[in-house]
Amino acid sequence: MNVYLVMVMRRPQFDPAVVPAHQRFLVELRTEGRVERSGPFGDKSGGAYLLHATDLAEAQAIAHRDPTHVSGGWDVTVYEWQAH
Template sequence: MKLYLVMALRKPDFPADVIGPHKDWLINLKIEGQLHMAGGFSDGSGGAYVLKNLDSLKQARALVATDPLALRDASELTVHEWVTP
C-alpha cells in the first residue's frame, strides 16, 4: 500500500479559526477511506497526517491542496511518498 506523509508546519501568522475546518476536512477523508492517521505536534508547531488509497504523489499533492490549511495559506505543507517495510 502506498502511503503519503503530509507535514504541516504553522506559519508565524497562523489563524486559529482554520483548525475547525481542517479537522472537518480530515474527518471527511477518514470517512472516504483516504486518511490513515493524523495528529498534532505536542509543541503546537503543527502536525502531520498520512494519506492512503491514492494512486500517485501527484494525486496526493492535489488532495492536500484542498486542505483548509493550504487554502488559507496557514501552514507550510509538504507531501512525501512514504515507503514502509
C-alpha cells in the same frame, strides 16, 4: 494505493480559526478511507497525516484542498512514504 506523509507546519501568521475546518477535512478523508492516522505535534508547531493516494500528484492535489493550505498560513508538504 500508496501512502503519503503530509506535514502541516504553522507559519507565524497562521489563523487558529482554520483548525476546525482542517479537522473536518480530515474526518471527510477518513470517511473516504483516505486518511489512516493523523494528529498534532506536542509542541503545537503543526501536525501530520498519512494519506492514501494512487500517486504523488493525486496526494498533492488532495493535500492542497486542505484548509490549512488554502488559508496560506501553513506550510503543507507531501512525501511518498515507503513504510515497512
